[in-house]
Amino acid sequence: MGVKNLWDILESCKKTVPLHHLQNKRVCVDLSCWMVQLQNVSKSHACMKEKVYLRGLFHRLRALIALNCNVVFVADGSIPAIKLSTYRRRLNMGKEVEHNETNSQQVTSLRRNMGSEFSIMIKEAKALGMALGISCLNGIEEAEAQCALLNFESLCDGCFSSDSDIFLFGARTVYRDICLGDGGHIVCYEMADIETKLGFGRDSLIALSLLLGCDYYQGVHGLGPESACQIVKSIGDKFVLKKIASEGLEWAKKRKGGVNNLQKDEKVLQVINAYMKPKCHSADSDVVHR
Structure with a gap:
């Protein structure tokens, strides 16, 4: 989610730019965000069984590779202790976390349940990326924080993420969404615009x-x-x-x-x-x- 209502607040700073804007650029992808987007498109049992989300991921990567865009997957690491109550509430008391670690006062973070359905989807996405020459950086905790740091340090030109708190971690250029139809476009937000306009x-x-x-x-x-x-x-x-x-x-x-x-x-x-x-x-x- 990120910050409540923040995307609405930033609406005036939203830009839709052609996909070729990413030609020859280096971008980081918050992998969990992409997989959630692709999963939501193919939620039916048949689509999940046929792994339609991987087909969608392949087409996104193919389009970016064709533009000579250097893509880096960034995966979530452990769940920060400060986020545990929110995470458990969303996932019915922690189905995505290891069951032997339940007291946020005793740990600094929690490992994710690598056997969960979503974690398996992430593994599949990494394997597909590797087959296409896409490197993957496993974050220590929040993937969007790692993406933001790389962007802030000018190690990438922008970050794909739908979590609005990526700006709070220091990101300067964020691509919220990507569409491949009609020549393709991306939905882009620049921190410079947020500072100037808002x-x-x-x-x-x-x-x-x-x-x-x-x-x-x-x-x-x-x-x-x-x-x-x-x-x-x-x-x-x-x-x-x-x-x-x-x-x-x-x-x-x-x-x-x-x-x-x-x-x-x-x-x-x-x-x-x-x-x-x-x-x-x-x-x-x-x-x-x-």
Whole structure:
């Protein structure tokens, strides 16, 4: 999911550009996002049995390879401890995680259940990619965080991901979707446009995640996207995280005119740190450059 309502907030920055825009470029693919997209297209039992999602993946890769586009798959690693409650809620109390690790207070992260249906799909996607000469980087935790780091460090020209929190991890160019029909196009968002058109830098987007809710935090009850954007803009990108770090989020209710019943929540500092310093392979590591 990423950040609640963030794609709607960024709508004015969305660009649809021809697929050939990716010619001779290097792109990272958040592999889980692509497989979810392809799985949703072919959800029927017959389609799953025939592995139609792999056919869709093959056609995407074939189109990019034809453009001399250098593609790198990035796969999710362990589930961050800060995300465990969200992850279990989505997956019916943790069918995707190892069953012997259930207390988030005792672990820093959880290994994924590599025998799950989705994990098997990821393995199949990696095998197909390898057959086509596509390399795969296994992330330490969040794949979108690893993609963002590579993009931020100019090791790739852009990232394919439908998780909006990729911007909070530092990505500068994000391709949310790809369409191969009618010559093909991609849906693109540039952080430079977000900064110029909306006035939101990375710190502002992290602040919005805390106000609206995200994978790591429940948000402030009663705040909608319009109010949250107004609050963040009124404080400014340079100061908004400093204010949250020092005061928590109790002031958000005051600004809205509601009753201030929020206590200072230490978790907000953990969320800020999780977005600013995610667990990733460093840009100069052997794993990245192999």
